[in-house]
Amino acid sequence: MKTNRRSFIKISGAGLGAAAVAGSAINFAHGSIINEAIPDVKVAERTPTYCEICFWKCAGWVTKNDQGDIWKIEGHKDDPHCNGRLCPRGTGGVGMYYDEDRLKTPLIRVEKDGKQVFKQATWAEAFKVVGDKLKQIAKDHGPECVALFTHGSGGKFLGHFMKAYGSPHVTAPSFAQCRGPREVAFYATYGEGVLSPERTDIRNTKCLVLIGSHIGENMHNGQVQEMSQAIDNGATIITVDPRFSTAASKSKHWLPIKPSTDIALLLSWIHVIIKEGWYDKEYVEKYTFGFDQLKAHVEPFTPEWAYGKTTIEPKVIRETAKEMANASPSVIIHPGRHVTWYGDDTQRLRAVAILNALLGSWGRRGGFYNPDKVSIPDFPHPAYPKPKKSYLDMMDGKYSLATEVISNGLCDVTTPAPERDCNIKAWIVNGTNLIHTLPDQKKTLEAIDSLELLVAIDTMPMEITGYADVVLPECTYLERYDAIRNSPHREPVISLRMPATKPKYDSKPDWWIAQQLGFEMGLDEYFQYKDIEEVLDWQLKQVGSSLAEMQKLGVKKMKRAYDDLYIPDGADYQFNTNTGKIELYSTELQNEGFDPMPVFTEHAQPPVGFYRLNYGRTPVHTFSRTSNNPNLVDIMPENDLWVNPRVAKLWGSKNGQYVWLKNQDDIVSQFSIKVRITERIRWDSVYMAHGFGHSNKKLSRAFGKGASDTELISNVKYDPIMGGTGMRENFVTILTEKPETVAAS
Amino acid sequence: MRYAMAIDTKKCVGCSDCVVACQLENNVPIGYCRDWIVETTSGTYPNLELENRSERCHHCANAPCVRCCPTGASHIAEGGVVLVTPDECIGCGACIASCPYDARYPHPDGYVDKCTFCIHKVRKGEDPACVQVCPTNCLYFGDLDDPNSEVSRKIKERKYKRLKTEAGTDPQLYFLI
Amino acid sequence: MEEEIIISGRMNYKVDPGLHIWGWEIAFYLFVGGLAAGLLFFASYYYLQGKEKEFPAAIKWAPMLAPVMLALGLGALFLDLHHKLYFWRLYTNIRLTSPMSWGAWTLMVVTPLSILWSASWVREVFPNWDWKFKFLYDLEAFFIKYRKVMAWIMVFYSVILGIYTGILLSAFNARPLWNTSILGPLFLASGLSAGAAVIISFTKNELERKLFSKIDLVIIGIELFLVIHLFMGLMASTAVQIEAAELFLGGKYTLPFWIFVVFLGMIVPAILEFLELRGQKIPVIIPVALILMGNIMLRFIIVYAGQASRYLY
Numbered sequence A: 001m002k003t004n005r006r007s008f009i010k011i012s013g014a015g016l017g018a019a020a021v022a023g024s025a026i027n028f029a030h031g032s033i034i035n036e037a038i039p040d041v042k043v044a045e046r047t048p049t050y051c052e053i054c055f056w057k058c059a060g061w062v063t064k065n066d067q068g069d070i071w072k073i074e075g076h077k078d079d080p081h082c083n084g085r086l087c088p089r090g091t092g093g094v095g096m097y098y099d100e101d102r103l104k105t106p107l108i109r110v111e112k113d114g115k116q117v118f119k120q121a122t123w124a125e126a127f128k129v130v131g132d133k134l135k136q137i138a139k140d141h142g143p144e145c146v147a148l149f150t151h152g153s154g155g156k157f158l159g160h161f162m163k164a165y166g167s168p169h170v171t172a173p174s175f176a177q178c179r180g181p182r183e184v185a186f187y188a189t190y191g192e193g194v195l196s197p198e199r200t201d202i203r204n205t206k207c208l209v210l211i212g213s214h215i216g217e218n219m220h221n222g223q224v225q226e227m228s229q230a231i232d233n234g235a236t237i238i239t240v241d242p243r244f245s246t247a248a249s250k251s252k253h254w255l256p257i258k259p260s261t262d263i264a265l266l267l268s269w270i271h272v273i274i275k276e277g278w279y280d281k282e283y284v285e286k287y288t289f290g291f292d293q294l295k296a297h298v299e300p301f302t303p304e305w306a307y308g309k310t311t312i313e314p315k316v317i318r319e320t321a322k323e324m325a326n327a328s329p330s331v332i333i334h335p336g337r338h339v340t341w342y343g344d345d346t347q348r349l350r351a352v353a354i355l356n357a358l359l360g361s362w363g364r365r366g367g368f369y370n371p372d373k374v375s376i377p378d379f380p381h382p383a384y385p386k387p388k389k390s391y392l393d394m395m396d397g398k399y400s401l402a403t404e405v406i407s408n409g410l411c412d413v414t415t416p417a418p419e420r421d422c423n424i425k426a427w428i429v430n431g432t433n434l435i436h437t438l439p440d441q442k443k444t445l446e447a448i449d450s451l452e453l454l455v456a457i458d459t460m461p462m463e464i465t466g467y468a469d470v471v472l473p474e475c476t477y478l479e480r481y482d483a484i485r486n487s488p489h490r491e492p493v494i495s496l497r498m499p500a501t502k503p504k505y506d507s508k509p510d511w512w513i514a515q516q517l518g519f520e521m522g523l524d525e526y527f528q529y530k531d532i533e534e535v536l537d538w539q540l541k542q543v544g545s546s547l548a549e550m551q552k553l554g555v556k557k558m559k560r561a562y563d564d565l566y567i568p569d570g571a572d573y574q575f576n577t578n579t580g581k582i583e584l585y586s587t588e589l590q591n592e593g594f595d596p597m598p599v600f601t602e603h604a605q606p607p608v609g610f611y612r613l614n615y616g617r618t619p620v621h622t623f624s625r626t627s628n629n630p631n632l633v634d635i636m637p638e639n640d641l642w643v644n645p646r647v648a649k650l651w652g653s654k655n656g657q658y659v660w661l662k663n664q665d666d667i668v669s670q671f672s673i674k675v676r677i678t679e680r681i682r683w684d685s686v687y688m689a690h691g692f693g694h695s696n697k698k699l700s701r702a703f704g705k706g707a708s709d710t711e712l713i714s715n716v717k718y719d720p721i722m723g724g725t726g727m728r729e730n731f732v733t734i735l736t737e738k739p740e741t742v743a744a745s
Numbered sequence B: 001m002r003y004a005m006a007i008d009t010k011k012c013v014g015c016s017d018c019v020v021a022c023q024l025e026n027n028v029p030i031g032y033c034r035d036w037i038v039e040t041t042s043g044t045y046p047n048l049e050l051e052n053r054s055e056r057c058h059h060c061a062n063a064p065c066v067r068c069c070p071t072g073a074s075h076i077a078e079g080g081v082v083l084v085t086p087d088e089c090i091g092c093g094a095c096i097a098s099c100p101y102d103a104r105y106p107h108p109d110g111y112v113d114k115c116t117f118c119i120h121k122v123r124k125g126e127d128p129a130c131v132q133v134c135p136t137n138c139l140y141f142g143d144l145d146d147p148n149s150e151v152s153r154k155i156k157e158r159k160y161k162r163l164k165t166e167a168g169t170d171p172q173l174y175f176l177i
Numbered sequence C: 001m002e003e004e005i006i007i008s009g010r011m012n013y014k015v016d017p018g019l020h021i022w023g024w025e026i027a028f029y030l031f032v033g034g035l036a037a038g039l040l041f042f043a044s045y046y047y048l049q050g051k052e053k054e055f056p057a058a059i060k061w062a063p064m065l066a067p068v069m070l071a072l073g074l075g076a077l078f079l080d081l082h083h084k085l086y087f088w089r090l091y092t093n094i095r096l097t098s099p100m101s102w103g104a105w106t107l108m109v110v111t112p113l114s115i116l117w118s119a120s121w122v123r124e125v126f127p128n129w130d131w132k133f134k135f136l137y138d139l140e141a142f143f144i145k146y147r148k149v150m151a152w153i154m155v156f157y158s159v160i161l162g163i164y165t166g167i168l169l170s171a172f173n174a175r176p177l178w179n180t181s182i183l184g185p186l187f188l189a190s191g192l193s194a195g196a197a198v199i200i201s202f203t204k205n206e207l208e209r210k211l212f213s214k215i216d217l218v219i220i221g222i223e224l225f226l227v228i229h230l231f232m233g234l235m236a237s238t239a240v241q242i243e244a245a246e247l248f249l250g251g252k253y254t255l256p257f258w259i260f261v262v263f264l265g266m267i268v269p270a271i272l273e274f275l276e277l278r279g280q281k282i283p284v285i286i287p288v289a290l291i292l293m294g295n296i297m298l299r300f301i302i303v304y305a306g307q308a309s310r311y312l313y
């Protein structure tokens, strides 16, 4: 494949041509849907699925109308992820299927008249190109030089393919760009992670403390529902957020913290709780290690000290500490999920873990429960070959505490460097739009540039597909089977996704792609099944169900192995840490040369004329994944830039005015973004939803709509403990005129 | 029987799920909606208050849209639900101009459309689509004449407000505050 | 800062971001309706006063425009309907609470009446006119005989039509600007003034011109009084009404309203007519054209601005 510079191909015109197969049953032009004011649609058929619009994976039913077209998706009543109610994105999931911009056939990058274009290909042609290259790489450099980036359900099958091929390099952005620091911090403290869905017992809590987590905008369904239950139950909600988030507006206490100073607040809360003796003495005594060190450590961190850092008044710090103590142990200091903020994130999450431990909430009702799940064996296959090297070897021992593969780490060891004798040569990218997902785009593009092969498996012509040598169109989740969803919850629960309809166009499911790639590579022995139904049926029978049963039920709850949802009062309990206790003082971190207890460090603040770039979720979209979904675009077509009225006045900005942004490294946003003047944001920050500002013209609804936060995040604060990418130390200034540096688009 | 809806603004997070669900359930064409979300913010950072309201037709007990309709297409059905019969509607827009809540819109097929309280579901004993989907469970639908219905109880237990009562419409959406 | 926004992307056609359900069609419909009402009112009124000889323009000539105007008005109304095939539904229902229904039925009465009225004068106005068929001559004779009855019905219905054009809007209490009892009289007055202006342009008779110039002056005086009252009323009401009034007091409609409607459409023609009465030579077409222009503008501006005035957001 190409070794010359990889130019971005807009999948369009020459590339796709005749592939524009006559479209969907519903034409989305204005008003072409016949509406009887009172519909009487006879329900033709209902099939189970679980949602793929985010990683909460709610189970639901897909209902078709009497014409046999997909009509709506509704939540599954028995599913604890959703309790019969999907979130707006899940409800609007039908748009993923109907989107006429979808990838339609495999595409192969070819040179034509000196220009790189995509050529439509058959699956066999595409597999041949990929297979030949992968064989070559295995021979020349070893299979470990291939990496799989994957996010979402299909990863199971492609991961299996990778391991059969011989590479351990399977990664998801959900670790180092997301919840990695949290998992590492909780492992270091409790010997267990927080998991997904989070093991937070929100519906039973008396006090919920949200630090940044903007539940309600972050629509992770079960949490939103349980937070609402908590409100009904009269629980106290305390929200720490520099922005007036929706959650903050539902809270008894909103602490409008100065960005990047959360560790100071946490240390001060710990200080107060120890000083006042408000901690759960019995629990601390019985289960924790290092209390005395901790006590000494936090001695200087008085609320008055924290006030200077956080701007939160000492009185408020004490009051909120008291609220938490009053609720103890039914209190949750929520660990959040996207926690890669400032590079000291593992330490911040350690402080969260410690605070929870002092209040005795881990393993307690209204705190953190102990989830259970069934264990579903793999479909029988020969043992995987043993990889000879790991990317960590290429990174000279950094990030040894990472519990999963670091996506940006793989990216780092892709770009050749003099100090490395080996680097990654090929990427398979499935269901992750790395261009918008990894910060520091320049670095990502450099890595991509040095690849010998980039395969993108996606449903949409997202940016990443434009850099691929081979594009493989996956069908949407509504058109396919997938791995059994097996989630840890209060009770073990499994859920089936099955196709509601045939795949549109020439798209195929991941399980089939993985199997065919396996055959192409001569790995037949790893894929000894006729089709996925055989695999699923076999697996389901191992856990006392069957495919036929699950097609009817959709969701099945299992019995817990033990009655240990909470730690029984006073029971002996062995934690999976070096000391067998909850480590307030982390021996693991100490052994690796890190601070065994969290310390506060100052972070950079915006220079004059610049504002901190704050970003987050918006309820109707999931990152870039939904940005072209016709139903959801209808609700929110673009993101806007939240600007405090004081700042707006300074810049003479008007509501609805389009502006460009320039960051501290002189990077200018490719597209403009609409100003929303609102008191909900501080005067030292601006805020936008992540996932907009798409540059691929083939995304007819998303192209050029709003701005991308990712392209402005060029200053990355790497977490020294686990390699996470802190993204919140970027500053932008406002440009009211279209800057010349932005190419006409 | 008097159908009504109560909306708990303390729980609504403004996620718009009710809007998406309504559009799909009722085949509302892309670009149109029967319900919508209002967010109000008052105060100055950091002393702020925010309210989220899921709004739709108020199924007014004294409905100007029904009064203004020259053909009777707009009418009051069982439980006080205000409906439009497409085949009787001439699309004159009088009802649209008369609705203080801007709850109606001209459907691309010509007639005027609006929230039906999902009467097709309600007749089958189900909840309206928006009520059924709401992740925060903040919408309550039911019969005000039945003192044990969830709406009746919510309105009894909680403080509420109704919108623009000064327009004399006697609206039947109750916003719990 | 207070912020109230719709966050679910509501963009209903003709409703968002500002109501625009009624465009030029309704404004035009109201204008021609008002004008026809004015014409028919003067025709029937002076006929009943027995001024057939003195005021031929008012009684015989000018009303011939009315059927044309009403037909154009009905045409505009039809254009405005979004569900046109169901037009006939208007006439299978009588809805007393609906001004639209009132209007449809009033037009149903007034339009044929105005045709018959014109027909009964047609041979006087155009002496060479030939009805071709005998029965038409018989019919003509019949209607000429009952002109008085026609005039009585017409005087009544023309007032209803005139008021209706104002009431149609003021019945919408959803729109603060429209929801005022001044709008009915204002539109009635403005329709009469338009009618008078047209008569002035038709007449060749000095007496008639003088009378209708005087009538016009009085009506314009009343109109100005009503305009001032309108704003006083709005300003003395609640915040939304004040906001509505502000559309004209510094807002988007300030210039068009005060310049085109009040100054050029009322004050300037009034001065010109006054000067004319004083014996100045002024081409009659100028004040007439200005009055008609002011009339049209008034309808357009009230129709549009009314929709821009709302209770929420």
Ligand SMILES: Nc1nc2c(c(=O)[nH]1)N[C@H]1C(S)=C(S)[C@@H](COP(=O)(O)OP(=O)(O)OC[C@H]3O[C@@H](n4cnc5c(=O)[nH]c(N)nc54)[C@H](O)[C@@H]3O)O[C@H]1N2
Binding pocket: A054, A055, A178, A179, A211, A212, A213, A214, A215, A217, A218, A219, A220, A240, A241, A242, A243, A245, A257, A258, A259, A260, A261, A262, A336, A337, A338, A339, A341, A614, A615, A616, A617, A618, A619, A620, A621, A622, A623, A728
């Ligand atoms: N609708 C929707 N929901 C989603 C997703 C989606 O794409 N769309 N994605 C899902 C995924 S994968 C994840 S990981 C989660 C992420 O959801 P969360 O974990 O809730 O997200 P965060 O990015 O941690 O939180 C964003 C909030 O942090 C605040 N913040 C910014 N800087 C600071 C600071 O210095 N201190 C504090 N205390 N707060 C700060 C911002 O103002 C914002 O309100 O959301 C999930 N839910």
Ligand SMILES: Nc1nc2c(c(=O)[nH]1)N[C@H]1C(S)=C(S)[C@@H](COP(=O)(O)OP(=O)(O)OC[C@H]3O[C@@H](n4cnc5c(=O)[nH]c(N)nc54)[C@H](O)[C@@H]3O)O[C@H]1N2
Binding pocket: A052, A151, A152, A154, A173, A174, A177, A178, A179, A337, A338, A430, A431, A432, A433, A434, A436, A437, A438, A439, A457, A458, A459, A460, A462, A474, A475, A476, A477, A615, A616, A622, A623, A624, A625, A626, A690, A709, A710, A713, A727
């Ligand atoms: N700047 C910035 N970067 C971030 C974040 C942020 O807030 N700001 N958030 C971080 C977090 S928390 C996370 S979890 C990650 C998420 O990062 P990603 O998972 O990469 O997020 P998406 O942008 O949703 O990318 C999903 C890709 O999968 C494709 N896709 C959707 N459905 C399917 C399918 O069924 N099959 C296949 N094969 N492909 C599919 C979409 O078209 C899209 O290209 O991003 C991280 N990066």
Ligand code: SF4
Binding pocket: A051, A052, A053, A054, A055, A056, A057, A058, A082, A086, A087, A088, A089, A090, A091, A219, A220, A221, A222, A622
């Ligand atoms: S939370 Fe929403 S988007 Fe995520 S899986 Fe559930 S329904 Fe789908």
Ligand code: SF4
Binding pocket: B011, B012, B013, B014, B015, B016, B017, B018, B019, B037, B052, B054, B133, B134, B135, B136, B137, B138, B139
């Ligand atoms: S679905 Fe519920 S929470 Fe979401 S906006 Fe509608 S009413 Fe509010």
Ligand code: SF4
Binding pocket: B056, B057, B058, B059, B060, B063, B064, B065, B066, B082, B098, B099, B100, B101, B102, B103, B104, B114, B169
């Ligand atoms: S809200 Fe509007 S459309 Fe609904 S009944 Fe009241 S006036 Fe009619």
Ligand code: SF4
Binding pocket: B065, B068, B069, B070, B071, B072, B073, B074, B084, B088, B089, B090, B091, B092, B093, B094, B095, B096, B111, B112
């Ligand atoms: S648009 Fe239809 S429903 Fe509305 S008033 Fe006219 S006829 Fe009645």
Ligand code: SF4
Binding pocket: B021, B022, B023, B025, B026, B034, B035, B056, B114, B115, B116, B117, B118, B119, B128, B129, B130, B131
């Ligand atoms: S009741 Fe039905 S029609 Fe009305 S807003 Fe809810 S879902 Fe839409």
Ligand SMILES: [Mo]
Binding pocket: A174, A177, A178, A179, A337, A338
């Ligand atoms: Mo995430």
